[in-house]
Amino acid sequence: MYEGAVQDLIDELGRLPGIGPKSAQRVAFHILEADGEDMKRLADAITTVKEKVKFCAICFNVSEENTCRICQDSRRDPSLLCVVEESKDVMAIERTRSFRGHYHVLGGSINPIAGVGPDQLHIRELLSRLSDDTITEVIVATDPNLEGEATATYLYRMLGSIGIKLTRLASGLPVGGDLEYADDVTLGRAFEGRTVMS
Incomplete structure (x- = not known):
């Protein structure tokens, strides 16, 4: 356990998806060692995205406007x-x-x-x-x-x-994959979704 602000930062980073305790600690120390201006830009980007970005009123995709660019595209x-x-x-x-x-x-x-x-x-x-x-x-x-x-x-x-x-959507084998490494479910779905060769 670290003191005060450092531990608070580690705890907050650890709440992010995919970031465990060790990764949170590594990121926290990167932030401590990084240039102050770089970290200010990062903090500003986080604040801006929380203030400006919302969800499209039609499709619920992220957007800075009431309707996203995809819904607006005629x-x-x-x-x-x-x-x-x-x-x-x-x-x-x-x-x-x-x-x-x-x-x-x-x-x-x-x-x-x-x-x-x-x-x-x-x-x-x-x-x-x-x-x-x-x-x-x-x-x-x-x-x-x-x-x-x-x-x-x-x-x-x-x-x-x-x-x-x-x-x-079809599911099955990835391009570039080997049959011997495919799990049973993936291989089974590949057989179910097979297409005619033309």
Whole structure:
């Protein structure tokens, strides 16, 4: 245990996701040793992002305006809606340049152990968006883990009867991977999602 401000900084850094006690200590000492101007810019960037960034009123992606740039883009296909868990998932999909529709960010996934149920997610808002008959396909792009699968199943049950095409992102083997290192679930899904070679 360190004294005062140093321990307070370590404790706060340790509350960040993916940062354990040793990493928090390493980051804290980096901050102590770093140039004061660099750390002031870091502190200003954190303050600015908390003051300026909010969630899009339509899709719940992060935005500095009331509506995000993707929702404002008239060149995107309004009939396609990709449902993701978090804003970082939107950026991952956008990097592929394979999708030109719109998004809906749920704000997480169903996780009863963490106390997150469907009511804590933006599912009601999703249903509202689907009521105007513009959207013809909903692509469920939740994570391929237990919580993501539970969320996808819940969405399928909720949306299965409203006459909109529901699809799920394929999952399977990564490019550049070796079959011998693939886990059973991944390999099984690769077989289930196989495509015809043409």
